[in-house]
Amino acid sequence: MIDPDEIRKIPRFANLGLEEMQWLSDKALLRHYKLGEPIFFEGDECTHCLIIIQGEAKVFKVLESGREIILGIIQSGEAIGEVSLLDGTHLPANAMAHKDCTVFALEREVYHKLLKKYPAVVHSIIRDLTLRMRSLRIRVETLSEQGVQSRISQLLQSFSREIGRSTSGSVMVPVRLSRGEIAGMVGARIETVIRIMSRWQKEGIVETLDNGFLIKEPAKLAEMVGQGD
Amino acid sequence: MIDPDEIRKIPRFANLGLEEMQWLSDKALLRHYKLGEPIFFEGDECTHCLIIIQGEAKVFKVLESGREIILGIIQSGEAIGEVSLLDGTHLPANAMAHKDCTVFALEREVYHKLLKKYPAVVHSIIRDLTLRMRSLRIRVETLSEQGVQSRISQLLQSFSREIGRSTSGSVMVPVRLSRGEIAGMVGARIETVIRIMSRWQKEGIVETLDNGFLIKEPAKLAEMVGQGD
DNA sequence: CGCTGTCTTGAACGTCTTCAACCATAGTGG
DNA sequence: CCACTATGGTTGAAGACGTTCAAGACAGCG
Numbered sequence: 001m002i003d004p005d006e007i008r009k010i011p012r013f014a015n016l017g018l019e020e021m022q023w024l025s026d027k028a029l030l031r032h033y034k035l036g037e038p039i040f041f042e043g044d045e046c047t048h049c050l051i052i053i054q055g056e057a058k059v060f061k062v063l064e065s066g067r068e069i070i071l072g073i074i075q076s077g078e079a080i081g082e083v084s085l086l087d088g089t090h091l092p093a094n095a096m097a098h099k100d101c102t103v104f105a106l107e108r109e110v111y112h113k114l115l116k117k118y119p120a121v122v123h124s125i126i127r128d129l130t131l132r133m134r135s136l137r138i139r140v141e142t143l144s145e146q147g148v149q150s151r152i153s154q155l156l157q158s159f160s161r162e163i164g165r166s167t168s169g170s171v172m173v174p175v176r177l178s179r180g181e182i183a184g185m186v187g188a189r190i191e192t193v194i195r196i197m198s199r200w201q202k203e204g205i206v207e208t209l210d211n212g213f214l215i216k217e218p219a220k221l222a223e224m225v226g227q228g229d
Numbered sequence: 230m231i232d233p234d235e236i237r238k239i240p241r242f243a244n245l246g247l248e249e250m251q252w253l254s255d256k257a258l259l260r261h262y263k264l265g266e267p268i269f270f271e272g273d274e275c276t277h278c279l280i281i282i283q284g285e286a287k288v289f290k291v292l293e294s295g296r297e298i299i300l301g302i303i304q305s306g307e308a309i310g311e312v313s314l315l316d317g318t319h320l321p322a323n324a325m326a327h328k329d330c331t332v333f334a335l336e337r338e339v340y341h342k343l344l345k346k347y348p349a350v351v352h353s354i355i356r357d358l359t360l361r362m363r364s365l366r367i368r369v370e371t372l373s374e375q376g377v378q379s380r381i382s383q384l385l386q387s388f389s390r391e392i393g394r395s396t397s398g399s400v401m402v403p404v405r406l407s408r409g410e411i412a413g414m415v416g417a418r419i420e421t422v423i424r425i426m427s428r429w430q431k432e433g434i435v436e437t438l439d440n441g442f443l444i445k446e447p448a449k450l451a452e453m454v455g456q457g458d
Numbered sequence: 459c460g461c462t463g464t465c466t467t468g469a470a471c472g473t474c475t476t477c478a479a480c481c482a483t484a485g486t487g488g
Numbered sequence: 489c490c491a492c493t494a495t496g497g498t499t500g501a502a503g504a505c506g507t508t509c510a511a512g513a514c515a516g517c518g
Contacts, residue, residue: 136365143372144298
């Protein structure tokens with residue numbers, strides 16, 4: 001039983017009626033995860049739909065080679081585990097807290113009941129799915145770019161479009177990613193990422209800060225696409 | 230106005246009631262595309278939901294560099310343009326007939342009316358979206374593999390799982406892909422793909438046929454993952 | 459203080475791309 | 489019938505690029 005006000009903060013439930021809101025607040029749970037804490041594991045059965053209210057989660061797989069590939073950085077407002085719940089498959093990847101997280105958890109049965117009882121949420125779900133598809137599609141495009149430099153540039157630009165905050169020519173991307181995580185997103189080794197990012201830092205194109213990246217020369221960053229190291 | 234029997238062949242509409250079926254057959258159109266014919270272009274407004282009844286479509290983008298990246302090979306029963314219709318964005322990629330195609334076309338307004346009138350189809354749509362998400366996720370994983378050889382191996386294996394037909398140890402993948410198209414799916418150059426596929430052909434691991442690929446040694450193909458050229 | 463984790467740099471090696479040429483096939487028009 | 493063109497496949501050689509391995513810097517934390 002949680003505060004209905006919390007529910008109103010979740011975009012997909014924001015326009016529910018009072019009754020639905022009440023119903024949800026009865027059945028839902030809040031969970032907290034500290035940075036680095038696992039949320040679920042690949043292969044687990046999916047028992048809950050988890051919606052990030054605060055913080056950030058990382059969805060990733062570890063290949064046999066030990067290489068980690070990052071399927072997505074999930075921002076607050078988005079759900080994880082939802083697809084598995086919808087199609088009844090086991091979880092296809094791991095998730096962990098990428099920042100301290102507050103998560104809104106709906107049990108599988110509750111989730112499905114919600115869908116049946118309140119068809120209005122179905123449309124929010126579809127909207128969410130299409131958003132996620134777009135981000136996956138962009139990821140595919142990024143990974144298809146030739147040259148690690150191009151891929152990193154694309155990655156930063158897509159973050160820039162999604163959650164960047166423009167300030168006098170520069171764009172702030174408030175996502176903290178380690179070099180290794182960038183490597184996991186663009187399909188490259190950490191050393192390669194470091195070499196490229198260091199150069200960009202020296203050249204004043206992109207600066208790495210504690211809380212994310214500052215793209216100081218968006219135009220120059222864009223030029224990096226389609227040319228070698 | 231088309232034959233209701235055609236509609237029953239479409240998985241997502243197969244369990245509609247008579248009334249819905251009739252309604253659809255009134256409003257829907259059938260279209261034909263010859264191999265190689267464009268179906269729509271990136272940036273176009275999305276006016277129809279197109280469901281492949283027969284044949285195969287290729288969804289792809291062309292990067293500035295001229296490189297073609299293939300987002301998906303759409304099999305019969307699946308829809309294209311649906312996501313854009315759902316979230317109201319312009320089409321994010323091109324589509325063309327990859328074989329001669331028969332396509333079931335629903336106008337945007339009809340499609341949305343259908344969703345409103347018959348909530349049952351909403352669930353088919355969600356199932357479709359989750360399937361497409363899975364295939365995109367697998368594509369991301371494939372592209373993240375290091376080494377072109379690994380990626381091609383992964384690609385063939387995923388086709389094998391999705392539409393492969395097992396026969397006495399071998400697996401037939403009934404999808405005709407040119408070397409260039411494989412290159413477009415794994416993010417590599419055509420020459421590299423040729424060299425690898427030729428070697429596999431010589432070694433009796435995978436054979437290229439007119440109508441697809443014959444994976445003669447699935448185990449050996451799987452071993453190709455995670456090791457260099 | 460020593461540990462751990464992230465970041466960093468250098469050098470050697472291997473893979474992939476690039477460019478260039480060539481073969482085979484099918485379709486076209488003279 | 490034959491040149492002519494287009495398309496897809498193929499091969500070789502050179503060089504660019506990324507990985508790999510090895511080593512060290514640096515900060516945070518027990």
